[in-house]
Amino acid sequence: MIFSSKKQTEKIKSLEKQLEESQKALLLSQTELNKERDKTQKLTEQLNQLKSEGEKQASAKAEVIIEEARQKYEKEITRLRIFVEKWQSALPEPKDITPESRKRRALAVALSEILKDNPCNSSLEEGVKLLEKLTNAINGGNAEEGGFNLEEVLNPGSELDLATLCKELGVMD
Numbered sequence: 001m002i003f004s005s006k007k008q009t010e011k012i013k014s015l016e017k018q019l020e021e022s023q024k025a026l027l028l029s030q031t032e033l034n035k036e037r038d039k040t041q042k043l044t045e046q047l048n049q050l051k052s053e054g055e056k057q058a059s060a061k062a063e064v065i066i067e068e069a070r071q072k073y074e075k076e077i078t079r080l081r082i083f084v085e086k087w088q089s090a091l092p093e094p095k096d097i098t099p100e101s102r103k104r105r106a107l108a109v110a111l112s113e114i115l116k117d118n119p120c121n122s123s124l125e126e127g128v129k130l131l132e133k134l135t136n137a138i139n140g141g142n143a144e145e146g147g148f149n150l151e152e153v154l155n156p157g158s159e160l161d162l163a164t165l166c167k168e169l170g171v172m173d
Contacts (some may be wrong), residue, residue, distance in 0.1 A: 005046065080134075084111045 088108045091101060114133045 077130075081115050082112070084108055084115065088112065 087104070091105050091108065111134065114130070
């Protein structure tokens with residue numbers, strides 16, 4: 001019996017050594033994992049900081065771009081106003097009016113009115129609306145949007161019936 005208990009004791013001691021070595025290996029692995037976790041946390045914090053800085057820089061750059069675009073827009077509207085004024089002053093005298101000069105005068109007046117009624121806009125939506133109005137005026141108006149065809153007004157395709165026209169305007173019964 002002593003022999004068997006000596007063997008068992010040696011087996012137990014051997015198993016204890018193996019367990020101690022395994023425990024040491026596990027502690028080393030745990031230490032390594034903790035180090036990796038700490039590195040990952042630091043890298044995550046750095047990444048979040050870089051994202052925040054990048055978003056701030058992108059936002060600042062976007063504001064600069066928008067402000068530059070707004071300034072260019074204001075300059076172009078001012079240039080257009082000056083052009084329309086010069087265009088109106090360069091139109092022929094009333095005695096020299098031709099159908100072509102009437103078109104030019106009507107367009108100049110339409111553009112002048114649109115620009116007078118719409119000062120420089122601060123928002124993109126207002127700017128788009130103004131550009132649509134200007135485009136419609138230059139293209140002779142858009143009848144679908146309540147505009148009129150400048151060509152049709154200046155050169156009607158058929159004879160005008162004054163009685164019908166006066167009735168439509170409510171001047172006659």
